[in-house]
Amino acid sequence: MTGSAPSPGSLFLQSALAAEGHGLPAAEFDAWFAGRQRAHRFKLEQIPFADLKKWSFHPESGNLVHDSGRFFSIEGLRVRTNWGKVPEWEQPIIVQPEIGILGFITKRFGGILHFLVQAKMEPGNIDMIQLAPTLQATRSNFTCVHQGRKPPYLEYFLDRSGSRVLVDVLQSEQGARFLRKRNRNIMIETDEEVPVGDDYVWMTLGQLLRLLRRDNVVNMDARTVLSCITYALDGGEPPVATTGGQFGQALWRSFQAVGRGLRSNEEVLSWFTQQKFAFDLDAGRIPLQTVRGWERTDMEIRHETGRYFSVMACAVEADNREVPSWTQPMVKAQQQGLIAFVVREFDGVLHFLVQAKVEPGNFDVVEMAPTVQCITGSYHDADPALLPPFVPYVLSAQPESILFDALQSEEGGRFFREENRNLIVAAGPDFPDDIPSNYIWMTAGQLNEFIKFNNFVNVQARSLLSTLSFAEPDRS
Amino acid sequence: MTGSAPSPGSLFLQSALAAEGHGLPAAEFDAWFAGRQRAHRFKLEQIPFADLKKWSFHPESGNLVHDSGRFFSIEGLRVRTNWGKVPEWEQPIIVQPEIGILGFITKRFGGILHFLVQAKMEPGNIDMIQLAPTLQATRSNFTCVHQGRKPPYLEYFLDRSGSRVLVDVLQSEQGARFLRKRNRNIMIETDEEVPVGDDYVWMTLGQLLRLLRRDNVVNMDARTVLSCITYALDGGEPPVATTGGQFGQALWRSFQAVGRGLRSNEEVLSWFTQQKFAFDLDAGRIPLQTVRGWERTDMEIRHETGRYFSVMACAVEADNREVPSWTQPMVKAQQQGLIAFVVREFDGVLHFLVQAKVEPGNFDVVEMAPTVQCITGSYHDADPALLPPFVPYVLSAQPESILFDALQSEEGGRFFREENRNLIVAAGPDFPDDIPSNYIWMTAGQLNEFIKFNNFVNVQARSLLSTLSFAEPDRS
Numbered sequence: 001m002t003g004s005a006p007s008p009g010s011l012f013l014q015s016a017l018a019a020e021g022h023g024l025p026a027a028e029f030d031a032w033f034a035g036r037q038r039a040h041r042f043k044l045e046q047i048p049f050a051d052l053k054k055w056s057f058h059p060e061s062g063n064l065v066h067d068s069g070r071f072f073s074i075e076g077l078r079v080r081t082n083w084g085k086v087p088e089w090e091q092p093i094i095v096q097p098e099i100g101i102l103g104f105i106t107k108r109f110g111g112i113l114h115f116l117v118q119a120k121m122e123p124g125n126i127d128m129i130q131l132a133p134t135l136q137a138t139r140s141n142f143t144c145v146h147q148g149r150k151p152p153y154l155e156y157f158l159d160r161s162g163s164r165v166l167v168d169v170l171q172s173e174q175g176a177r178f179l180r181k182r183n184r185n186i187m188i189e190t191d192e193e194v195p196v197g198d199d200y201v202w203m204t205l206g207q208l209l210r211l212l213r214r215d216n217v218v219n220m221d222a223r224t225v226l227s228c229i230t231y232a233l234d235g236g237e238p239p240v241a242t243t244g245g246q247f248g249q250a251l252w253r254s255f256q257a258v259g260r261g262l263r264s265n266e267e268v269l270s271w272f273t274q275q276k277f278a279f280d281l282d283a284g285r286i287p288l289q290t291v292r293g294w295e296r297t298d299m300e301i302r303h304e305t306g307r308y309f310s311v312m313a314c315a316v317e318a319d320n321r322e323v324p325s326w327t328q329p330m331v332k333a334q335q336q337g338l339i340a341f342v343v344r345e346f347d348g349v350l351h352f353l354v355q356a357k358v359e360p361g362n363f364d365v366v367e368m369a370p371t372v373q374c375i376t377g378s379y380h381d382a383d384p385a386l387l388p389p390f391v392p393y394v395l396s397a398q399p400e401s402i403l404f405d406a407l408q409s410e411e412g413g414r415f416f417r418e419e420n421r422n423l424i425v426a427a428g429p430d431f432p433d434d435i436p437s438n439y440i441w442m443t444a445g446q447l448n449e450f451i452k453f454n455n456f457v458n459v460q461a462r463s464l465l466s467t468l469s470f471a472e473p474d475r476s
Numbered sequence: 477m478t479g480s481a482p483s484p485g486s487l488f489l490q491s492a493l494a495a496e497g498h499g500l501p502a503a504e505f506d507a508w509f510a511g512r513q514r515a516h517r518f519k520l521e522q523i524p525f526a527d528l529k530k531w532s533f534h535p536e537s538g539n540l541v542h543d544s545g546r547f548f549s550i551e552g553l554r555v556r557t558n559w560g561k562v563p564e565w566e567q568p569i570i571v572q573p574e575i576g577i578l579g580f581i582t583k584r585f586g587g588i589l590h591f592l593v594q595a596k597m598e599p600g601n602i603d604m605i606q607l608a609p610t611l612q613a614t615r616s617n618f619t620c621v622h623q624g625r626k627p628p629y630l631e632y633f634l635d636r637s638g639s640r641v642l643v644d645v646l647q648s649e650q651g652a653r654f655l656r657k658r659n660r661n662i663m664i665e666t667d668e669e670v671p672v673g674d675d676y677v678w679m680t681l682g683q684l685l686r687l688l689r690r691d692n693v694v695n696m697d698a699r700t701v702l703s704c705i706t707y708a709l710d711g712g713e714p715p716v717a718t719t720g721g722q723f724g725q726a727l728w729r730s731f732q733a734v735g736r737g738l739r740s741n742e743e744v745l746s747w748f749t750q751q752k753f754a755f756d757l758d759a760g761r762i763p764l765q766t767v768r769g770w771e772r773t774d775m776e777i778r779h780e781t782g783r784y785f786s787v788m789a790c791a792v793e794a795d796n797r798e799v800p801s802w803t804q805p806m807v808k809a810q811q812q813g814l815i816a817f818v819v820r821e822f823d824g825v826l827h828f829l830v831q832a833k834v835e836p837g838n839f840d841v842v843e844m845a846p847t848v849q850c851i852t853g854s855y856h857d858a859d860p861a862l863l864p865p866f867v868p869y870v871l872s873a874q875p876e877s878i879l880f881d882a883l884q885s886e887e888g889g890r891f892f893r894e895e896n897r898n899l900i901v902a903a904g905p906d907f908p909d910d911i912p913s914n915y916i917w918m919t920a921g922q923l924n925e926f927i928k929f930n931n932f933v934n935v936q937a938r939s940l941l942s943t944l945s946f947a948e949p950d951r952s
Contacts, residue, residue, distance in 0.1 A: 008742075099753050168746035170753075184753050266484075269928065270644035277575050277646075277660050364839070364930065452745065453929045454840065 007234040008166045011189075015113040015205035016231070017243060017471045022109035023202030026210065033129070033217075036119035036199055042128045043317040048298045052313045052327045062289025062296075064311070064329050070140040072096035072414070074301070074311055074329055076291040077179065080282040083358035083366075083438075085386075090291045092301055092311055093179045093361060094331065094414060099170065100138040102221045103157045103186040105194060106166065107202070114202040116153070116194060120219065122412025123316040124330055126419060130219040130409060131211065134200070152197055156188065163190040167228040170454050171462065172367060174410070175359025177309070177331060179285070182363065182454075185225045205229075209469035215407035216419055220463060223408065227462035230448045231255040247403045248470040251444060254350035255470070258445035262346045265449060271440050272456070275356035275366045279438075283360045302334075308375070309333050312416065330416040333375075337420035339460045340372040340394045343403070344427035344441070351441040352465075353390075353427075357458065367458035368450065371439070376421075389436055397425045404468060422464050444468075483710040484642045487665075491589040491681035492707070493719060493947045498585035499678030502686070509605070509693075512595035512675055518604045519793040524774045528789050528803045538765025538772075540787070540805050546616040548572035548890070550777075550787055550805055552767040553655065556758040559834035559842075559914075561862075566767045568777055568787055569655045569837060570807065570890060575646065576614040578697045579633045579662040581670060582642065583678070590678040592629070592670060596695065598888025599792040600806055602895060606695040606885060607687065610676070628673055632664065639666040643704040646930050647938065648843060650886070651835025653785070653807060655761070658839065658930075661701045681705075685945035691883035692895055696939060699884065703938035706924045707731040723879045724946040727920060730826035731946070734921035738822045741925060747916050748932070751832035751842045755914075759836045778810075784851070785809050788892065806892045809851075813896035815936045816848040816870045819879070820903035820917070827917040828941075829866070829903075833934065843934035844926065847915070852897075865912055873901045880944060898940050920944075 006014075020026055049057070054067045064074040077093040105116040120132035137151045156163065167187035172180075196202065208226065211217045232255065233240065242252040259265055289296075294303055301311040310332050317325040342353040357369035372394050384392045404424035409417075435441075442450075447465055450456040457465075482490075496502055525533070530543045540550040553569040581592040596608035613627045632639065643663035648656075672678065684702065687693045708731065709716065718728040735741055765772075770779055777787040786808050793801040818829040833845035848870050860868045880900035885893075911917075918926075923941055926932040933941075 097758075165743070165746045168742075168749045170749055184749060186749075266644075266928075267641070270641045273644045273646055273660060273662075282573075452742075454931075 005164070007237060009230055009232045009234065010237050010240065011108075011113045011166075012205060012229045012231055013233070013240045014111070016209060016469065017240070018112045018204035018206040019210065019471070021112070021114055021202060021204040021207050023114060023196075026207055029207070029211070032201065033119060037127070037129050039198070040121060040129075041317070041319050042121055044123050044128075045315045046299065047313050047315045047327065049313045050298065051315070052329070055313070055327065055329060057288075061287035063287065068140070070098070071138065074288060075179075076286040076288040077360055078284050078286045079360040081280055081358050081360075083279045083281070090286065090293060091308070091360070092288060092291060092294060093285075094177055094181070095179045095285070096138070096181050098139040100141070100183045101135055101157055101186060102133050102183050102225050103135040103188070104225055105134045105153060105156055106187060106189045107191070107194060108189070109202065112204055113189070114204055115208065116196070117201055117203045117208070117222070119199045119201075121318050122219070123314055123318075123328070124414065124416045124418070125219070125412035126216045126409055126417050130412065131208070131217055131222055132219045133222050133225050136221045156190065156194075157186060160188055162192050163188040167225065169228055169452060171224055171228070171451075171459065172363055172455055173224075173459050175361040175367065175458065177361065177414075179283070179361045180363045181361065183221075183224070185228050187225060187228070206469075206471055209467070209471065212467040212469070213406055213472070216409045219409060220411045220459070223463040223466045224459055227466035228451055229466070230452065232258045232445055232448065242470045244470045245473045248472060250345065250350040251468055252470040253348070254444040255448065256445055257349050257443035258449050261349065261443040261446050262351055262441045265446060268440060268442060268446060268450070272356065272366070272368070275438055276364065279356075279358050279365055281358050281360070281362065281365045307334055314416070331414055332416040333418040335375040338372055338374055338376045338391070338394070338423070339370050339420050339464055340423035340425055341461075341464060342371040342390060342394065342425050342427050342431065344431065346441065349443055351443055352447060353435065354440050354442050354447070354461070356438040356440075359458070363455045368447070368456055368461055369458045370461045370464055373460050389439070393431065394423060394425050397423075401426045401428060406467065408463060408467065420460075422467060424464070424468065481640070483713060485706055485708045485710065486713050486716065487584070487589045487642075488681060488705045488707055489709070489716045490587070492685060492945065493716070494588045494680035494682040495686065495947070497588070497590055497678060497680040497683050499590060499672075502683055505683070505687070508677065509595065513603070513605050515674070516597060516605075517793070517795050518597055520599050520604075521791045522775065523789050523791045523803065525789045526774065527791070528805070531789070531803065531805060533764075537763035539763065544616070546574070547614065550764060551655075552762040552764040553836055554760050554762045555836040557756055557834050557836075559755045559757070566762065566769060567784070567836070568764060568767060568770060569761075570653055570657070571655045571761070572614070572657050574615040576617070576659045577611055577633055577662060578609050578659050578701050579611040579664070580701055581610045581629060581632055582663060582665045583667070583670060584665070585678065588680055589665070590680055591684065592672070593677055593679045593684070593698070595675045595677075597794050598695070599790055599804070600890065600892045600894070601695070601888035602692045602885055602893050606888065607684070607693055607698055608695045609698050609701050612697045632666065632670075633662060636664055638668050639664040643701065645704055645928060647700055647704070647927075647935065648839055648931055649700075649935050651837040651843065651934065653837065653890075655759070655837045656839045657837065659697075659700070661704050663701060663704070682945075682947055685943070685947065688943040688945070689880075689882055689948070692885045695885060696887045696935070699939040699942045700935055703942035704927055705942075706928065708734045708921055708924065718946045720946045721949045724948060726821065726826040727944055728946040729824070730920040731924065732921055733825050733919035734925050737825065737919040737922050738827055738917045741922060744916060744918060744922060744926070748832065748842070748844070751914055752840065755832075755834050755841055757834050757836070757838065757841045783810055790892070807890055808892040809894040811851040813894075814848055814850055814852045814867070814870070814899070815846050815896050815940055816899035816901055817937075817940055818847040818866060818870065818901050818903050818907065820907065822917065825919055827919055828923060829911065830916050830918050830923070830937065832914040832916075835934070839931045844923070844932055844937055845934045846937045846940055849936050865915070869907070870899060870901050873899075877902045877904060882943065884939065884943065896936075898943060900940070900944065
């Protein structure tokens with residue numbers, strides 16, 4: 001690749017503004033997607049744990065493990081923390097120490113960057129198929145522990161000599177469900193000919209962003225990689241005009257505010273250091289069968305209150321995966337979740353209210369999370385004073401303050417039909433000026449900058465940020 | 477503080493160029509320092525483990541622990557890794573989960589930033605007293621687990637309302653000795669009156685940098701905080717002229733090369749992600765008494781070969797610490813260490829050859845380390861082909877290629893009279909163009925930039941970088 005190539009920021013901006021692409025006219029997407037659904041045969045069935053093949057409860061620990069010792073396991077976790085209202089608890093946790101690859105191949109057609117998107121079946125997906133990155137593979141996958149086929153396009157990511165790396169960073173996943181899980185989020189740009197398989201299609205970022213306004217079309221793995229995109233232009237580059245509405249314009253300016261905001265990047269770093277200094281997290285693995293408050297039946301492991309989540313077993317049949325049928329444990333949410341950013345302008349620049357949140361599986365105590373990230377089911381009958389901060393504000397927002405609202409799925413390889421409501425809410429004049437000390441206002445550009453480095457911004461915040469388009473008309 | 481204050485980069489640069497300060501004429505330093513040595517009574521004695529007070533070996537694990545469960549403990553560690561030549565080993569490790577504070581109070585006198593430096597006794601120090609940050613305290617210290625006095629100046633760091641934060645970041649310590657230890661490295665600038673205690677003095681960065689050319693005067697805690705200084709000027713600021721020699725000038729330009737170098741910051745991040753992806757580190761705590769290859773006598777815990785390090789017990793008397801006498805375990809190195817950067821100009825900008833190094837106590841698998849960081853004692857009789865990369869090159873460097881050479885101490889609160897040779901070696905025309913894949917060339921400005929974030933640059937690399945002055949004449 002030549003040194004005179006446009007900056008990644010410029011490439012991403014132009015692609016985000018392109019509502020049509022080289023691969024598939026936007027109007028034909030629905031037909032193509034329905035065709036991919038019809039082209040394959042999928043079957044999913046909940047089974048008793050006893051019918052799991054190659055998975056079993058370890059005789060001593062009771063941990064749910066694969067015979068190979070690979071893939072992942074369900075173990076117990078004892079948590080102690082001075083963050084939040086619950087100082088100590090125990091829970092099941094997914095342990096998956098291997099770093100996987102989530103990768104997009106990108107290529108310019110007519111100067112516009114396109115992403116090679118996969119229509120991918122995952123057993124836990126709502127409607128089975130969602131749009132995924134070009135490659136989505138754990139190390140156990142691509143070293144073929146399952147003795148199946150190698151995932152397509154793997155070689156583009158292992159040998160990157162013919163391509164330019166646009167994004168390449170480790171990112172965390174759900175700290176409430178996974179113990180210190182990270183994946184390598186990678187995006188490469190190639191000039192080479194890339195064969196396009198039946199389940200793959202080239203799309204612009206604009207096409208993807210439009211589909212992100214729909215419920216449960218673009219999967220979590222795609223969203224986390226897209227969240228690593230930096231839209232900031234190099235100083236010397238000509239400005240790019242956005243086509244969006246008022247929110248789109250504000251978002252656009254916020255993405256360009258990289259090193260500045262209400263608080264400087266140095267102040268944000270100092271605030272974040274203070275959070276890590278103030279909050280303790282002691283999370284230790286314990287045998288699954290000793291976890292207090294949880295019970296195991298033939299069909300599930302569940303909390304005695306029926307809340308939070310359960311662990312279940314599934315049998316899967318699929319004709320387009322590395323192996324045609326398998327069984328595996330899955331995690332099923334018992335309550336709906338809410339993920340929301342409150343946004344507000346300061347000095348004409350849109351800011352996001354970011355929360356420093358402790359979750360038991362976090363790699364380093366706290367990560368930057370959305371303003372609200374919680375299970376809402378538990379709160380329907382709760383005293384508002386006992387709710388996490390800003391939950392009542394977000395849930396009572398008037399329609400004209402809601403700038404984005406969509407249901408987005410969690411990862412269908414581990415989670416059974418789990419979706420969370422993703423919201424962007426504009427702060428009204430009634431929004432408090434004083435915020436708790438573990439909250440801070442940041443621009444989209446500042447969030448972009450911290451996403452570049454490991455373990456700063458959590459998957460919920462990244463995912464929500466990745467869904468926002470500055471090219472579309474406003475909701476109203 | 478006003479918004480029109482000079483940038484931290486400009487303040488640090490001006491201070492680094494100031495060979496004289498407001499507090500103490502440079503020529504009087506030696507007399508003052510000797511006076512501090514004489515003013516206090518110190519005594520250190522190795523004792524049998526059985527004579528430790530409030531410390532004991534846990535009856536089941538054999539871990540060496542304090543009765544309070546606080547301060548630190550010596551435990552066992554089992555390590556498995558695919559990095560380097562030894563795939564598996566066990567060793568004692570210092571476990572200190574509390575985050576401590578290492579902090580400098582700074583203040584401008586005549587426009588020049590001065591640092592409030594402490595002449596501090598630590599039991600393991602060579603010559604007992606070294607120059608330290610204003611505050612150096614573990615949480616057990618400042619919450620007074622030892623039932624002694626509160627450390628002086630603590631309140632300036634806990635309530636920072638009257639001051640500007642110049643540096644505030646968690647930084648790692650020795651990954652071969654500590655399990656995931658981090659300290660909060662902090663530097664505040666105040667306008668307030670600050671009382672100066674007998675053991676304290678205001679010094680410019682220029683005075684400190686000159687003392688860093690001497691052996692074992694400035695302690696490790698001071699060096700790690702100083703390493704967090706960013707010298708880069710804001711784009712709009714007038715240039716500042718350096719007074720140094722040829723190496724000083726080159727170093728100066730290298731510190732200003734923040735976002736650019738032979739490899740862009742994005743390329744460095746991608747390289748670092750690849751290292752974390754390629755290398756596994758599985759380090760699990762085990763009972764100290766089960767550690768294979770190590771033996772415990774009445775006086776020490778040592779490796780059966782006599783190599784690496786030993787754990788011993790000491791009795792300490794001091795009249796100027798929070799408590800007047802105590803006993804504690806200490807770690808004693810058995811061999812001399814070597815810490816060296818090879819440097820080379822690319823496109824007229826000085827670059828440092830950085831190594832991605834796995835150490836068992838690392839927080840996140842690898843950190844950026846100096847070109848060479850090893851125990852040299854083990855290699856005196858070794859086949860050069862078996863040595864770590866670049867060790868023979870660095871050890872055989874001609875005097876004219878050696879740009880910096882000093883002995884620097886490790887932390888005297890845990891380590892018994894441990895010093896390492898710190899070297900900067902200019903690469904000659906014979907230096908290989910091809911470097912192993914876990915090495916990369918970076919500018920000083922790029923290293924500065926990564927130091928801003930957690931867990932990128934290890935303490936040895938930071939420490940060596942902090943000792944380099946662009947204001948002094950060249951060595952020759």
